[in-house]
Amino acid sequence: xxxxxxxxxxxxxxxxxxxxxxxxxxxxxxxxxxxxxxxxxxxxxxxxxxxxxxxxxxxxxxxxxxxxxxxxxxxxxxxxxxxxxxxxxxxxxxxxxxxxxxxxxxxxxxxxxxxxxxxxxxxxxxxxxxxxxxxxxxxxxxxxxxxxxxxxxxxxxxxxxxxxxxxxxxxxxxxxxxxxxxxxxxxxxxxxxxxxxxxxxxxxxxxxxxxxxxxxxxxxxxxxxxxxxxxxxxxxxxxxxxxxxxxxxxxxxxxxxxxxxxxxxxxxxxxxxxxxxxxxxxxxxxxxxxxxxxxxxxxxxxxxxxxxxxxxxxxxxxxxxxxxxxxxxxxxxxxxxxxxxxxxxxxxxxxxxxxxxxxxxxxxxxxxxxxxxxxxxxxxxxxxxxxxxxxxxxxxxxxxxxxxxxxxxxxxxxxxxxxxxxxxxxxxxxxxxxxxxxxxxxxxxxxxxxxxxxxxxxxxxxxxxxxxxxxxxxxxxxxxxxxxxxxxxxxxxxxxxxxxxxxxxxxxxxxxxxxxxxxxxxxxxxxxxxxxxxxxxxxxxxxxxxxxxxxxxxxxxxxxxxxxxxxxxxxxxxxxxxxxx
Amino acid sequence: xxxxxxxxxxxxxxxxxxxxxxxxxxxxxxxxxxxxxxxxxxxxxxxxxxxxxxxxxxxxxxxxxxxxxxxxxxxxxxxxxxxxxxxxxxxxxxxxxxxxxxxxxxxxxxxxxxxxxxxxxxxxxxxxxxxxxxxxxxxxxxxxxxxxxxxxxxxxxxxxxxxxxxxxxxxxxxxxxxxxxxxxxxxxxxxxxxxxxxxxxxxxxxxxxxxxxxxxxxxxxxxxxxxxxxxxxxxxxxxxxxxxxxxxxxxxxxxxxxxxxxxxxxxxxxxxxxxxxxxxxxxxxxx
Numbered sequence: 001x002x003x004x005x006x007x008x009x010x011x012x013x014x015x016x017x018x019x020x021x022x023x024x025x026x027x028x029x030x031x032x033x034x035x036x037x038x039x040x041x042x043x044x045x046x047x048x049x050x051x052x053x054x055x056x057x058x059x060x061x062x063x064x065x066x067x068x069x070x071x072x073x074x075x076x077x078x079x080x081x082x083x084x085x086x087x088x089x090x091x092x093x094x095x096x097x098x099x100x101x102x103x104x105x106x107x108x109x110x111x112x113x114x115x116x117x118x119x120x121x122x123x124x125x126x127x128x129x130x131x132x133x134x135x136x137x138x139x140x141x142x143x144x145x146x147x148x149x150x151x152x153x154x155x156x157x158x159x160x161x162x163x164x165x166x167x168x169x170x171x172x173x174x175x176x177x178x179x180x181x182x183x184x185x186x187x188x189x190x191x192x193x194x195x196x197x198x199x200x201x202x203x204x205x206x207x208x209x210x211x212x213x214x215x216x217x218x219x220x221x222x223x224x225x226x227x228x229x230x231x232x233x234x235x236x237x238x239x240x241x242x243x244x245x246x247x248x249x250x251x252x253x254x255x256x257x258x259x260x261x262x263x264x265x266x267x268x269x270x271x272x273x274x275x276x277x278x279x280x281x282x283x284x285x286x287x288x289x290x291x292x293x294x295x296x297x298x299x300x301x302x303x304x305x306x307x308x309x310x311x312x313x314x315x316x317x318x319x320x321x322x323x324x325x326x327x328x329x330x331x332x333x334x335x336x337x338x339x340x341x342x343x344x345x346x347x348x349x350x351x352x353x354x355x356x357x358x359x360x361x362x363x364x365x366x367x368x369x370x371x372x373x374x375x376x377x378x379x380x381x382x383x384x385x386x387x388x389x390x391x392x393x394x395x396x397x398x399x400x401x402x403x404x405x406x407x408x409x410x411x412x413x414x415x416x417x418x419x420x421x422x423x424x425x426x427x428x429x430x431x432x433x434x435x436x437x438x439x440x441x442x443x444x445x446x447x448x449x450x451x452x453x454x455x456x457x458x459x460x461x462x463x464x465x466x467x468x469x470x471x472x473x474x475x476x477x478x479x480x481x482x483x484x485x486x487x488x489x490x491x492x493x494x495x496x497x498x499x500x501x502x503x504x505x506x507x508x509x510x511x512x513x514x515x516x517x518x519x520x521x522x523x524x525x526x527x528x529x530x531x532x533x534x535x536x537x538x539x540x541x542x543x544x545x546x547x548x549x550x551x552x553x554x555x556x557x558x559x560x561x562x563x564x565x566x567x568x569x570x571x572x573x574x575x576x577x578x579x580x581x
Numbered sequence: 582x583x584x585x586x587x588x589x590x591x592x593x594x595x596x597x598x599x600x601x602x603x604x605x606x607x608x609x610x611x612x613x614x615x616x617x618x619x620x621x622x623x624x625x626x627x628x629x630x631x632x633x634x635x636x637x638x639x640x641x642x643x644x645x646x647x648x649x650x651x652x653x654x655x656x657x658x659x660x661x662x663x664x665x666x667x668x669x670x671x672x673x674x675x676x677x678x679x680x681x682x683x684x685x686x687x688x689x690x691x692x693x694x695x696x697x698x699x700x701x702x703x704x705x706x707x708x709x710x711x712x713x714x715x716x717x718x719x720x721x722x723x724x725x726x727x728x729x730x731x732x733x734x735x736x737x738x739x740x741x742x743x744x745x746x747x748x749x750x751x752x753x754x755x756x757x758x759x760x761x762x763x764x765x766x767x768x769x770x771x772x773x774x775x776x777x778x779x780x781x782x783x784x785x786x787x788x789x790x791x792x793x794x795x796x797x798x799x800x801x802x803x804x805x806x807x808x809x810x811x812x813x814x815x816x817x818x819x820x821x822x823x824x825x826x827x828x829x830x831x832x833x834x835x836x837x838x839x840x841x842x843x844x845x846x847x848x849x850x851x852x853x854x855x856x857x858x859x860x861x862x863x864x865x866x867x868x
Contacts, residue, residue: 052768059767065744065751065776066767074756081768119761345758362755367635367655517735517755517762518636521674524681527760531712548709555677558650558670559638566649 001042002035002061010061029063034378036062036072036360040079041302041341048088048145049080062360075362075516077119077128077344078143078302085124086145087167089160090303090344091116092138094130094264094510095456095503096492099422100137103502108157113164124164129346129510130264130460131303134421134492135428136174141303144168149305173306179426179446186407186415187391188431191275195310197317200278206323208394212286213331220290221247224393226401228413233258233349233386234461234488235563236476242383245373246291249381255287256358256377256384257298259307260342260349263459264510265490268417269387271429273300273307276391277314281324281337283390286397288335289328291383296337299354302344311339346514350562351376351384353516364518365562388417388489408434412475420445422456422492432474439470441491450495454580458487460507461567463574485570500580501537504572508533511568521555522565528552529569536581546576594660599667611642611653611664620666623675623698625682626736627654628786630849631746634737638678639698643668650674676702684708685760686715687732690790713760722771725858726784727798730763732791739764739783739792747851752776753783781857785840785850796837807832815842818856823847825856836860 005012007025039058043050050073059066073079080088091109093102109125110116117123133139133153140160142150144167152159152172159172175193182188192199200206212220225240246253257280261269273280284296300308315337318324326334340358342348348357352366355377376382385393392414396404405413412434418441421427425446432441438455442448454464457474463484465472472478479486494503508530517523529552532545553569560566575581591606598618605614610633615622625637633655641650645663650671653664665671679699682688683706688695717730737755744751752775756765766775784792793801800806811832818825826845830838839857843850 055767065754067754067756067765067775068744068751070765070767071754071756075758119757367652369657513759515759517757517759518634519638520636520678520681520734521638523735523760523762524685525677527713528681528684528709532710535710545710551673551677552709555674555681559641559674559678560649561635561638 001039002032002058005061026063029061033062033064033360034358036064036069037076037343037357038340040069040073040076041343044079044143044343045148046146048086048143049082049084051083055081064360072360072362074119075345076302076342077126079343080122082122084122085164087124087164088117088143089125089164090128090131090141090143091125091155091160092129092131092133092140093127093506095460095506096130096134096265096421096427097138098503098506099492099494099498102138105138105155105157105160109160112157112161125160128303129514130262130266132261132267132270132301133173134265134267134419137427141305148309149303151303151305179428180430180444182431185431186395187272187279187388187417188275188429190279191271193275195277195313195317197278197314197321200276204398205278205394206282206329208397209282209286209289209323210329212290212397213329213333217247217290217292220286220397223396223401224290227392227396227404228401228411229389229392229396229404230412230476231386232388232392232416232489234263234458234485236486239385239389242373242385243287243290246293246381246383249374251380252378253291253293253381254377254383255284255291255293255296256351256354256382257284257296257337257387257390258349258351258354258384259298259300259304259387260354261301261304261387261488262342262346262349263461263488263490264507265421265456265459265492266419266488267421268419268429268489270301270304270307272387272391272417273304274310277307277311278318279391279394280387281311281314281318283385283393284337285318285324285328285335286393287383287385287390288337289331289333293383294334294336296335297358297377298337298339299348299358300339300341302342308339308341315339345516346510347516347562347564350564353562354384355382362516364516365564367561386488409473409475409477411477416474416489418474418489418491420491420493423449423452423495423498424493425449434475435473437471437473438465438491441474442470442493448493448495450497453494453496453498453500454575454578455494456492456503456571457490458485458570459490460510461485461563461570462487462490463570464578464580465574466578466580484574485567500575501533504575504581505530505533505537507571508568511564515564515568519559519561519565521559522561522568525552525556525560526565526568529556529572533572533581549573549576594658596658596660597663599665605658609658611644611651611656611658611662612640614658614662614664615642615653615666618666621701622653622666623694623701624654625695625734625788626738628738628843630843630851631738631741631786634741637682637734637736639675641671641674641678642666643671672702676704679704680706680708682734684710685713686734686789688734688789690732690793692788695788717763720771721795721798723773723779724795725779726781726792726794728764728772729791729793732789733764734789734791735762735764736788737764738786738788742782742786742851743777747782747849748778748780750776750778750780752778779854779858780852781839781854782851785852785857794838800832800837806837811837818852820855820859825852827852827856829860835864
């Protein structure tokens with residue numbers, strides 16, 4: 001990972017006379033700080049934890065204070081800094097899985113393996129926030145020392161116990177299924193387990209890139225603007241504005257694909273990356289050649305090992321085909337993509353936290369402005385787009401922005417993926433044109449099992465709606481008018497059998513666990529919110545607690561640094577308004 | 582030849598603070614503008630000699646057109662900005678910020694300015710209910726300073742002073758995440774085993790007494806810390822030729838603490854181990 005040391009100071013080759021020469025090169029070493037997280041990953045993958053000696057070695061090679069490297073290592077859930085067992089299972093007990101009975105699995109594991117571990121300790125199993133396998137009903141992510149990590153979904157308690165005691169695991173992910181007829185779909189037309197570039201090209205793949213190279217950056221940006229596409233990651237920012245801003249900057253710049261999909265209930269990006277990696281790669285390549293970036297990064301959620309393998313293979317095929325590298329499709333343009341794996345931190349999906357994570361710092365968000373389009377990754381102008389946004393780009397360039405803008409509604413253009421899970425007959429990713437209602441999506445997924453209690457839209461950072469709002473079209477404008485957020489396209493249905501106190505408390509707990517701890521409102525406020533909800537469910541003074549929650553809502557929304565804190569009270573407040581708790 | 586840096590004159594920009602217009606040099610922060618306008622904006626994690634990290638959110642102000650409140654300490658003023666430094670919304674957020682902090686950590690030794698602001702906003706530490714509170718043992722690992730993280734508000738001033746803003750030692754950093762995050766050495770090794778060079782600059786910038794000179798800690802423990810009986814002697818450090826100003830805090834004719842003025846052009850309040858702790862020779866051994 002870090003290469004052979006170039007000096008004896010760091011354990012390199014001993015050369016004649018070398019002992020008398022003091023070693024310099026510290027600036028060169030410090031400039032490689034961005035390799036810190038990959039190096040920690042390499043240690044974690046090889047031996048299952050990061051020891052003191054290993055941390056010191058990495059720090060020395062990168063000219064870091066060991067305390068800095070320790071600060072980074074302890075930031076991430078998937079990096080252990082205590083001697084951990086060789087196999088560690090992270091078992092999802094988040095809201096979508098709770099609706100499917102995850103608490104039973106957790107209870108069985110507690111009985112068999114003892115209590116779940118806390119961050120950084122040596123327990124063989126841990127409770128995990130949403131693993132993005134919500135359509136499977138239950139999920140585990142397995143870290144194995146000396147072997148690559150594994151995903152298992154659906155999973156049973158027996159399987160986890162067997163894996164942890166036997167010390168070995170294979171991937172066992174049920175294939176992505178969908179009750180939808182996919183032949184006419186745009187984004188989900190290809191869901192290919194083989195990673196075959198021929199199939200992708202036969203369906204018009206890489207025609208978008210060819211046209212982007214032909215018409216040039218200015219016209220390509222104009223197409224993206226004309227398409228009216230808004231970001232699919234949750235913030236719904238018009239993509240064209242970002243594309244134009246970055247393209248107009250001079251000098252070194254970067255494009256980044258945000259694939260750190262961690263919003264509870266969201267799994268559309270995983271489905272795209274596993275089933276159609278070339279669309280995302282082509283989208284990011286178009287972004288690179290259009291904005292003038294030569295390096296792209298794809299920041300992939302650490303808990304997506306299958307997507308990591310598919311993407312790595314797809315990147316290799318693209319390089320072999322001359323579609324990445326020093327001379328893209330014979331155009332003379334240079335562009336390549338590197339995958340950076342996250343390590344278990346929801347906050348790293350926030351774009352500026354993602355930059356810090358890539359740069360080898362703790363994944364804490366930066367105050368904006370400056371915005372990434374002016375000063376982003378390594379302080380350079382940076383275009384960040386979500387996986388699904390980028391997957392739309394090839395079609396926008398191939399068919400033109402105007403044709404794309406015809407799809408959906410006037411203000412919400414294009415196809416949209418929704419992640420429908422919870423108590424529905426066929427959970428899965430469903431593609432619709434913007435304008436479909438919540439009810440239509442639930443019906444696509446086979447309808448609700450039992451009587452509907454509430455639907456969570458937008459994920460943990462979103463809001464609950466009840467049966468009276470099911471006919472609301474899921475567009476940016478309609479959800480905004482209803483003071484809700486479309487978020488990342490999450491629809492989790494809960495039926496009457498679900499204890500909503502548990503669900504809402506789990507959401508609050510999620511934010512407390514995932515807060516980076518930088519700012520006071522989020523660091524303390526998210527935990528106070530959870531404590532207050534627990535007191536309510538234990539029969540505390542409801543009126544007093546609601547007052548506390550209201551006050552927390554204000555300070556979280558108004559004074560937190562980033563979107564995590566600002567959205568941490570949204571679902572809780574909506575649950576109170578609807579009388580769910 | 583003496584090299585002189587001449588920067589082009591700065592343009593001034595106009596910002597409205599609480600209805601009155603103030604003119605500040607380009608590149609100033611909203612905090613500068615508020616101070617110029619005479620507005621009373623509290624700060625907690627901010628220190629003029631360190632890079633703002635805007636973590637405490639006590640300095641938030643309302644800016645016309647901004648969805649959320651913005652931290653005055655780090656937001657650069659733009660021409661025509663309309664700032665409300667103490668609107669109802671701002672007061673509400675500040676009160677909650679102080680209450681959240683006071684509910685989780687021990688603020689009994691916080692700076693007088695913090696105490697004043699907490700009174701101003703009528704802070705009630707109990708308002709958010711009984712819950713998580715920091716419980717850390719006091720770390721006494723040497724004779725120079727102690728660390729009592731019960732009192733730590735995670736302002737990150739010590740990390741900045743230990744790191745890029747002053748000492749470039751990087752002996753401490755934030756470890757962990759969220760409410761469980763804390764300031765630590767690698768693997769929480771003791772200070773003598775860490776990279777710490779005992780400059781004491783972290784102690785000098787700590788606003789809550791979480792980091793404290795051992796002399797002060799011992800006197801406080803024996804209930805003999807009497808700031809009113811102390812006098813401060815200003816002198817120049819005798820160890821090398823840099824010329825750092827020292828402020829010797831003297832109680833009962835014994836030095837109990839050494840600081841340096843924040844506005845001193847040489848030190849900006851920072852010292853090295855010699856100036857900070859190397860004064861034992863000027864006074865007789867205790868009986």
